[in-house]
Amino acid sequence: MINKNTKKDWFKDRGYLHLTNRINIKDRKKIFSYISQSENVAKHRFLPLILRTTKNRRFKFSKEIGKRSHKTINEKGDFVSNAKTRPIMYSTHIDSHIYSYYSKEIIQILYEKELAKSNSLNESITAYRQLVKKSEGRYKFNVDFAKEVFDEIKSRGNCAVLAFDIKNFFPSLNHKKLKLIWASLLGCKSLPKDHYNIYKSITRFSYFHYNDLRQRKNGNLNEKKIAKQKNQGNFQLFESIYEFLESDIQIYKNQKKMKGRLAGIPQGLPISAMLANLYMLPFDQSIIKNLVKEKGCFYRRYSDDLVVVCSTDMIEEVAQFVHKSIEEIDLVIERNKTEKYIFKKDIEKLKCYKISEEKLIPNSFLLYLGFEFYGYKTLLKSANISEFYREMKESVKMKRKRINSAKVKYLTNDETLYKRKLYRLFSYRGKATYKRFLPSKLVIHNGHKLVVRNIERRYRGNFIKYAYRAADIMDAPEIRRQVRRHNVILKSYLTKHELQ
Numbered sequence: 001m002i003n004k005n006t007k008k009d010w011f012k013d014r015g016y017l018h019l020t021n022r023i024n025i026k027d028r029k030k031i032f033s034y035i036s037q038s039e040n041v042a043k044h045r046f047l048p049l050i051l052r053t054t055k056n057r058r059f060k061f062s063k064e065i066g067k068r069s070h071k072t073i074n075e076k077g078d079f080v081s082n083a084k085t086r087p088i089m090y091s092t093h094i095d096s097h098i099y100s101y102y103s104k105e106i107i108q109i110l111y112e113k114e115l116a117k118s119n120s121l122n123e124s125i126t127a128y129r130q131l132v133k134k135s136e137g138r139y140k141f142n143v144d145f146a147k148e149v150f151d152e153i154k155s156r157g158n159c160a161v162l163a164f165d166i167k168n169f170f171p172s173l174n175h176k177k178l179k180l181i182w183a184s185l186l187g188c189k190s191l192p193k194d195h196y197n198i199y200k201s202i203t204r205f206s207y208f209h210y211n212d213l214r215q216r217k218n219g220n221l222n223e224k225k226i227a228k229q230k231n232q233g234n235f236q237l238f239e240s241i242y243e244f245l246e247s248d249i250q251i252y253k254n255q256k257k258m259k260g261r262l263a264g265i266p267q268g269l270p271i272s273a274m275l276a277n278l279y280m281l282p283f284d285q286s287i288i289k290n291l292v293k294e295k296g297c298f299y300r301r302y303s304d305d306l307v308v309v310c311s312t313d314m315i316e317e318v319a320q321f322v323h324k325s326i327e328e329i330d331l332v333i334e335r336n337k338t339e340k341y342i343f344k345k346d347i348e349k350l351k352c353y354k355i356s357e358e359k360l361i362p363n364s365f366l367l368y369l370g371f372e373f374y375g376y377k378t379l380l381k382s383a384n385i386s387e388f389y390r391e392m393k394e395s396v397k398m399k400r401k402r403i404n405s406a407k408v409k410y411l412t413n414d415e416t417l418y419k420r421k422l423y424r425l426f427s428y429r430g431k432a433t434y435k436r437f438l439p440s441k442l443v444i445h446n447g448h449k450l451v452v453r454n455i456e457r458r459y460r461g462n463f464i465k466y467a468y469r470a471a472d473i474m475d476a477p478e479i480r481r482q483v484r485r486h487n488v489i490l491k492s493y494l495t496k497h498e499l500q
Helices: 025-035 038-043 093-115 119-124 142-156 175-186 193-203 210-214 223-231 241-246 272-279 281-293 312-327 382-409 420-426 463-474 477-482 486-496
Strands: 049-056 060-062 067-069 071-073 079-081 084-090 159-165 206-209 298-302 305-310 339-345 350-356 359-361 366-368 371-373 378-380 437-445 450-458
Touching: 025 038, 025 093, 038 193, 049 210, 093 175, 093 193, 093 272, 119 281, 119 298, 142 159, 142 298, 142 305, 142 366, 142 371, 142 463, 159 312, 159 366, 175 193, 175 272, 175 281, 206 210, 272 281, 281 298, 281 305, 281 312, 305 312, 312 339, 339 366, 378 382, 378 463, 378 477, 382 420, 382 486, 420 486, 463 477
Parallel strands: 049 206
Antiparallel strands: 049 084, 060 067, 071 079, 159 305, 159 339, 298 305, 339 350, 350 359, 366 371, 371 378, 437 450
């Protein structure tokens, strides 16, 4: 059975530093008293966001180069990295609580009621929701969602699959349409003052770059000053907002435009995912009505990844309808990321063929939510496994560097090595159950000074646990075989860096 306490709460003790002080769990009642009153939210002044850009290294086939590579060739003919960049924005702690409260306690509840009006619609939207797997008494996650698609393909046998990806999803959302859908969900012609203030904060937002913070004072923040502030109970980047405004840090405003108008919402805010799902509601309803109910198609949407399973004679009809419907909400499907597949069942097994330039490419696979589905077998995405081993190698190298630094610092030849963490992160030994807790530390301010409190935090396992669990849920022993040599490889890295 699912414990009610596992349901996500709107309040979260966020540990990152921002322009305002950190809000601890003991302040929950005080914060709730403030944000639950609509007149306070209507007048609330939202502060600038912090922008951090993450990069995911990708080793994939490049048409320009003609082989798999970490790079590609741009329009100028230069070699450039094909790493996927993702801009993530962080709001101040009080702003985050407002976003989270309105998302989980108001908008999400109304959105779920709207989805519940249609079983087909309710089952088709899988991202950013807590969906219960009743047979096992737990919440579903990406493995379950992928399995639903793969099982549908298996049950149909000979069928077609179309996979779509929306281009620049979060940065392209039309503000006017978002506002109208938002108001409609609330049963209003226009947004109430409190909701409108939140709407303005995520459409006309301002932000500054995290890297600009790192460049202050000879390339670094004033760490001594921040440490002194922490001792006084102020977990923030500056003593006050006025000090920030007087600094040389540039503040930017949202300048992203679509069809001559401002567009897009920040990615990473507690309310962003909810609003993205809400924005797609008219599109989802159209797909369910015209393709699922009238044409017998199977539809699933996980954020901006769309999958439609249909008969082989409907491929072009489905593709045209999806493109037309997405254009009606001012979004665009990535043409080069739209994949079409044919699954054929021969005497022995179901096989996947990719449609490329009107030709069928054998030995292909459908890539969905981190899995490669061949029809007769399911594997983990090869890039994810490569990333796991890359992280393993880098962690071992970093451990060796830290040991060498410690030897120099303390003028000793003794090597204090704690391999437990490496084994916990990168081997089957870290395949813990959900009941396992690990010792940890929490820094708090008791009114006079900083105090380190010993706590326990839940250990959720590692990639190996995820692989084993996916193999069991998918009933795919081939997934276990993909990672069978992980312990041998880890030991080889330890031996190479003299950590055995």
